[in-house]
Every structure is written in C-alpha cells, then in structure tokens.
Amino acid sequence: MTVNNNFLFNTAQSICTKPWEYYVEPFKVCNGVYYVGISWVASYLIDTGDGLILIDCLFRETLYQLFENIRKLGFSPKDIKKLLISHGHADHCGAARDIKEYTGCDIYFPREDLFMLENWEEYVFPVGEFIPFFPDYAYVDGGCINLGNCSIKTIKTPGHTMGTTSFFFQVRDGGERLTLAMHGGLGGNTLDVEYLTSHNLPLSLRDQYVYSLQSVMDIPVDIVLPSHPTMQGDIVSKSKDIGEDAPQKYIDKSAWKALLTSKLNNFTH
DSSP: OOOOHHHHHHHHHHHHHOGGGGOOOOEEEETTEEEOOOSSSOOEEEEOSSSEEEEOOOOGGGHHHHHHHHHHTTOOGGGEEEEEOOSSOHHHHTTHHHHHHHHOOEEEEOGGGHHHHHTHHHHTOSSSOOOOOOOSEEOOTTEEEEETTEEEEEEEOOSSSTTOEEEEEEEEETTEEEEEEEOSOOOOTTOSHHHHHHTTOOTHHHHHHHHHHHHHTTSOOSEEOOSSGGGSOOHHHHHTTOOTTHHHHHOOTTHHHHHHHHHHHHHHO
C-alpha cells in the first residue's frame, strides 16, 4: 500500500492556514444526527434529547466553523455533554481543550493513545496549534456510552493508531430503526514500516489493522459515517443533492463492508 504522506501533511497545513477554504454547510444525515465537519475531516453532532454528543472535533483552527455549524442547526455548543474522540491525531482532537473549557463536557479518549497526548509534538500532528488536554474517560471495548435516547457502542479497532476506536449506534427515523457506524481511522499513512520504526511504534500494528477490519466487517450497518469524507465515500457531495428525505438517500446496507474490504485489499495486496 502506497500512501502519500507529503500530500496529507500539505493538506493539513493548508487547512490550518486557510481553514475557510474547507468549510461546508452543516446538514442532516438522519433523525438527530448531523454533519458539522469540514470537507477534509468529519465531525458529527447527535441530539439525544438530553444534550448533545459530538464525535471528533477537527483542528483547533476550525473550531469557529464547528461552533458556527452547530448554531446554524439551531443548537448551542454549550449543550455538548460528551465529546467522543476516535484517536489522537490533531485533525480529530485539535479543538478538544477549547471545547472542554467552553462547555464543561466529558471527553472520551482511547487509553492506548494517551502517550500521544503526553508526547504531542511527535505524535499528534506536526502542523497547526495544539493545546494538550486531559480526557475524563477511556473507552471500554464493547462498552456503551449513554445519553438521553442515544447509546453508542465503542469497539477498539487499532491500526491507524494504537487506540483507534469505532462507534456504532441506532436511531429511529420515520418508524425505521437505522444502524449508523463510524470507523475511527482507516488511513494507512501511519502503517508503513518506515513510519512505525521512526516513531518507535510496534510493527504489530499492521497485523492489528488487518484483524480489526475483519472483526467489524460483518456488522450490519445502514448508514456509514465517514471520518474523512473524500476518502471514505463523499457524504458531503451527496448532501448537496439531498432534501428532507435525506436518510433514505444515505442508506446503503452494502457500503460498510465494501469500504472495509477495499481498505483491507489495498493494504494486503
């Protein structure tokens, strides 16, 4: 598998210096679930009826866009009760400290990625601003995070980082119960031997990546929530042509397995 790390670095650097160029309007995915991220990396807002859950929080430089999108949807960022972070890279957790200080929310974070926060200059991401933060809770593999009418199952899917965690939950939309899932990190840019060796990371992460993909591949999923839309099925582009019947347009019961299978095939062949 060949990954252009220079492209990823340059993209992240561009976002941090010109974040307005990556802004997208927020949109509804299905009942109570909204996209509030940018064109490069996703963030999802869940209205539980008893406060908001935010999954991933983008770069610190894009926090103003994240908050603006939440307000455009008619919610207040102050109502974020739980922030779930999929792994310890800055495009997923860069704004965590600011959100914690503004909202008082609980931060959930993978225990296996805590060393990244302790050595953030080397591991989190070498671009933009980053202020270290202290998570309130670590994920339990197969555990559930509950708030209001929402229960999110957390499954550890290491590979992209040692603690990468994926999220599965259900919502009822128009009388139909839908299962939604976001894989916490499918990128192979951190899995080549040179990267792992230079960052003192175990080569076994390569095997863990394969195993973790296989372990969740057969879970039935109705709607895939990509963590990076342009690389995992462009939910942002689809949103431009979708009206109030959004859920039916996003439903694809084959997409989850197809996505994970493609990543597995690209990695092992």
